[in-house]
Amino acid sequence: xxxxxxxxxxxxxxxxxxxxxxxxxxxxxxxxxxxxxxxxxxxxxxxxxxxxxxxxxxxxxxxxxxxxxxxxxxxxxxxxxxxxxxxxxxxxxxxxxxxxxxxxxxxxxxxxxxxxxxxxxxxxxxxxxxxxxxxxxxxxxxxxxxxxxxxxxxxxxxxxxxxxxxxxxxxxxxxxxxxxxxxxxxxxxxxxxxxxxxxxxxxxxxxxxxxxxxxxxxxxxxxxxxxxxxxxxxxxxxxxxxxxxxxxxxxxxxxxxxxxxxxxxxxxxxxxxxxxxxxxxxxxxxxxxxxxxxxxxxxxxxxxxxxxxxxxxxxxxxxxxxxxxxxxxxxxxxxxxxxxxxxxxxxxxxxxxxxxxxxxxxxxxxxxxxxxxxxxxxxxxxxxxxxxxxxxxxxxxxxxxxxxxxxxxxxxxxxxxxxxxxxxxxxxxxxxxxxxxxxxxxxxxxxxxxxxxxxxxxxxxxxxxxxxxxxxxxxxxxxxxxxxxx
Amino acid sequence: xxxxxxxxxxxxxxxxxxxxxxxxxxxxxxxxxxxxxxxxxxxxxxxxxxxxxxxxxxxxxxxxxxxxxxxxxxxxxxxxxxxxxxxxxxxxxxxxxxxxxxxxxxxxxxxxxxxxxxxxxxxxxxxxxxxxxxxxxxxxxxxxxxxxxxxxxxxxxxxxxxxxxxxxxxxxxxxxxxxxxxxxxxxxxxxxxxxxxxxxxxxxxxxxxxxxxxxxxxxxxxxxxxxxxxxxxxxxxxxxxxxxxxxxxxxxxxxxxxxxxxxxxxxxxxxxxxxxxxxxxxxxxxxxxxxxxxxxxxxxxxxxxxxxxxxxxxxxxxxxxxxxx
Numbered sequence: 001x002x003x004x005x006x007x008x009x010x011x012x013x014x015x016x017x018x019x020x021x022x023x024x025x026x027x028x029x030x031x032x033x034x035x036x037x038x039x040x041x042x043x044x045x046x047x048x049x050x051x052x053x054x055x056x057x058x059x060x061x062x063x064x065x066x067x068x069x070x071x072x073x074x075x076x077x078x079x080x081x082x083x084x085x086x087x088x089x090x091x092x093x094x095x096x097x098x099x100x101x102x103x104x105x106x107x108x109x110x111x112x113x114x115x116x117x118x119x120x121x122x123x124x125x126x127x128x129x130x131x132x133x134x135x136x137x138x139x140x141x142x143x144x145x146x147x148x149x150x151x152x153x154x155x156x157x158x159x160x161x162x163x164x165x166x167x168x169x170x171x172x173x174x175x176x177x178x179x180x181x182x183x184x185x186x187x188x189x190x191x192x193x194x195x196x197x198x199x200x201x202x203x204x205x206x207x208x209x210x211x212x213x214x215x216x217x218x219x220x221x222x223x224x225x226x227x228x229x230x231x232x233x234x235x236x237x238x239x240x241x242x243x244x245x246x247x248x249x250x251x252x253x254x255x256x257x258x259x260x261x262x263x264x265x266x267x268x269x270x271x272x273x274x275x276x277x278x279x280x281x282x283x284x285x286x287x288x289x290x291x292x293x294x295x296x297x298x299x300x301x302x303x304x305x306x307x308x309x310x311x312x313x314x315x316x317x318x319x320x321x322x323x324x325x326x327x328x329x330x331x332x333x334x335x336x337x338x339x340x341x342x343x344x345x346x347x348x349x350x351x352x353x354x355x356x357x358x359x360x361x362x363x364x365x366x367x368x369x370x371x372x373x374x375x376x377x378x379x380x381x382x383x384x385x386x387x388x389x390x391x392x393x394x395x396x397x398x399x400x401x402x403x404x405x406x407x408x409x410x411x412x413x414x415x416x417x418x419x420x421x422x423x424x425x426x427x428x429x430x431x432x433x434x435x436x437x438x439x440x441x442x443x444x445x446x447x448x449x450x451x452x453x454x455x456x457x458x459x460x461x462x463x464x465x466x467x468x469x470x471x472x473x474x475x476x477x478x479x480x481x482x483x484x485x486x
Numbered sequence: 487x488x489x490x491x492x493x494x495x496x497x498x499x500x501x502x503x504x505x506x507x508x509x510x511x512x513x514x515x516x517x518x519x520x521x522x523x524x525x526x527x528x529x530x531x532x533x534x535x536x537x538x539x540x541x542x543x544x545x546x547x548x549x550x551x552x553x554x555x556x557x558x559x560x561x562x563x564x565x566x567x568x569x570x571x572x573x574x575x576x577x578x579x580x581x582x583x584x585x586x587x588x589x590x591x592x593x594x595x596x597x598x599x600x601x602x603x604x605x606x607x608x609x610x611x612x613x614x615x616x617x618x619x620x621x622x623x624x625x626x627x628x629x630x631x632x633x634x635x636x637x638x639x640x641x642x643x644x645x646x647x648x649x650x651x652x653x654x655x656x657x658x659x660x661x662x663x664x665x666x667x668x669x670x671x672x673x674x675x676x677x678x679x680x681x682x683x684x685x686x687x688x689x690x691x692x693x694x695x696x697x698x699x700x701x702x703x704x705x706x707x708x709x710x711x712x713x714x715x716x717x718x719x720x721x722x723x724x725x726x727x728x729x730x731x732x733x734x735x736x737x738x739x740x741x742x743x744x745x746x747x748x749x750x751x752x753x754x755x756x757x758x759x760x761x762x763x764x765x766x767x768x769x770x771x772x773x774x775x776x777x778x779x780x781x782x783x784x785x786x787x788x789x790x791x792x793x794x795x796x797x798x799x800x801x802x803x804x805x806x807x808x809x810x811x
């Protein structure tokens with residue numbers, strides 16, 4: 001069930017109403033059942049993977065916690081890693097590596113006949129396996145006690161607001177909250193609902209509208225000139241942001257209604273002034289996961305500059321691979337790692353240039369330049385993320401490099417039509433500006449708090465306008481949340 | 487909590503009330519207008535179909551579509567085409583159901599039977615299911631058109647069939663399973679080698695038909711609905727490029743397509759309807775696809791002017807025998 005479906009519009013109020021009506025001791029059971037129902041509405045049989053992951057990690061966590069033998073603790077950690085990564089590998093990566101191996105063997109003129117597996121990627125598998133792994137790893141490190149209640153642990157794995165696309169929570173944060181008694185709190189519930197409304201607006205009005213241009217242009221890049229490809233890429237940057245942060249807002253809002261505070265997943269990433277800062281603002285729950293469980297165990301920056309560079313590069317490549325079994329994602333991750341390293345290598349040089357040009361006297365201009373440069377670099381990487389193949393990605397970059405003088409075509413009947421008529425295109429640009437304006441405002445303090453202080457005659461028309469805009473200017477076409485595929 | 491629920495109730499009531507004052511989106515107005523126009527004109531004949539109906543070949547001197555040609559042969563009657571971008575018997579059925587429930591009964595309705603579209607690669611293609619139009623028709627019939635847009639934004643017309651399921655549909659050559667749709671609908675498809683053309687002819691024409699086929703079921707419902715409303719349904723099986731089919735697949739091509747034609751005729755005749763069979767009547771030179779290469783790599787039912795005239799004259803003759811319209 002997707003958040004932007006009628007199914008969810010009915011499911012959520014029913015779940016919440018019964019949740020608050022039930023005595024506290026039965027609430028976990030209700031939420032667990034609701035979460036499984038939520039997940040099984042896609043493919044019931046894939047709930048078995050959730051059950052497997054839950055049971056293995058529950059048992060592993062309990063055993064690791066109870067055991068004093070280092071070898072035994074390590075054995076159960078390895079078991080948990082093997083099962084979770086095994087699931088991920090089988091369902092997500094097997095065909096990719098198998099295809100790569102087949103290609104390699106054919107290049108060497110060797111026969112290779114291992115067939116691909118015919119399975120559909122289970123929704124959210126990368127998210128819930130990473131969340132359960134963080135539990136086992138934290139228990140192994142002694143930072144979290146094993147959860148004694150199987151039901152609560154199962155709820156930690158399948159908690160429906162963040163099950164299929166995060167935020168990827170940590171056991172220290174989520175598990176205690178699932179056991180906390182939360183009463184109905186008017187202020188908290190309305191805050192949650194407001195966030196859900198804003199998230200829905202970002203998804204169905206902005207992201208899905210931009211997706212029309214993106215899908216058109218990236219579907220047949222050879223049909224378009226440089227300007228259309230630039231427009232498609234910039235639109236994709238905002239599409240993926242509104243799509244994913246919209247999902248996160250709905251997830252965080254839904255959990256908040258039920259008294260659970262999920263971690264922030266986005267913090268105005270396109271206002272970042274460097275790639276390093278961008279990664280502190282984009283998909284925060286994943287980047288901190290990679291930091292804590294990959295980058296730091298690899299040695300972080302404690303083993304010299306050379307090793308640090310490898311650690312950075314490897315972490316980013318793995319993060320790219322996490323997104324999808326395709327060379328495009330690997331290049332996307334690698335490119336971000338490369339940006340990160342280049343920014344480190346050139347830090348001194350850039351500081352000298354700034355001093356020489358006396359740019360430090362104009363902090364606003366310097367900030368603006370940094371934001372634009374970072375955004376441009378991020379957009380360049382998005383080309384790899386969105387293109388179907390590496391060939392397409394290089395073609396797009398090459399075509400953009402040839403110039404952006406070709407006009408945009410807004411007439412459906414003309415070749416090179418960009419996907420939207422002129423008025424809709426301008427409306428889409430307006431939505432992007434609105435989004436950025438809200439983000440700039442957020443930089444000056446929480447917009448929600450500012451908004452909540454307004455009288456009802458200001459707030460209610462805004463709520464109603466948002467609801468009516470979503471209902472009437474939302475996009476009807478089936479455009480799934482991008483991160484569902486990961 | 488009570489205060490909260492009262493506020494939510496008030497908010498929902500206000501939003502629902504305001505929704506009645508919202509203008510319908512332009513694309514929706516256009517779709518409604520298309521159906522409304524037919525209701526207003528009340529034509530004698532509705533000619534249903536897909537792109538083959540509107541098609542004119544680049545080399546045609548006269549760019550006249552088949553409905554236009556038929557109109558010329560029926561000067562005293564109002565003929566209107568109802569064309570969808572691809573063939574889908576279920577949407578024709580829904581359109582007809584709409585007209586009947588709106589108490590408009592044309593004298594006759596014409597349905598081409600495009601055999602290629604009965605193949606799994608066409609029948610199950612998610613893009614060609616027209617769920618949105620079915621929902622729109624239902625909203626118009628049931629009086630909730632004002633909520634059509636919001637409900638579709640929240641995926642009321644959500645397509646149950648996914649791309650994954652489509653690609654897993656079985657492909658048959660006669661009774662023998664020869665693969666899944668994914669083996670035929672893939673990137674190789676964009677290179678028209680001899681083997682690819684053969685495979686495309688197999689996936690498009692060599693399936694066996696049965697009464698369980700969705701299009702057959704819709705076709706029978708059309709017959710029953712039409713007859714109950716006193717409308718005469720006219721079915722004709724469109725010409726197929728047999729020469730190319732036999733060239734690439736061999737005599738088995740003729741056998742299987744003839745079996746399918748016979749099956750359709752038998753099913754219809756059990757309902758008291760005769761279908762005009764034009765499937766084997768035209769050679770490759772009447773089809774427009776060879777001159778559309780490289781945009782169109784494989785045979786389809788798009789006809790050149792001479793082919794279209796042939797079909798329409800035969801259709802006209804067939805209708806005259808039935809004293810239609």
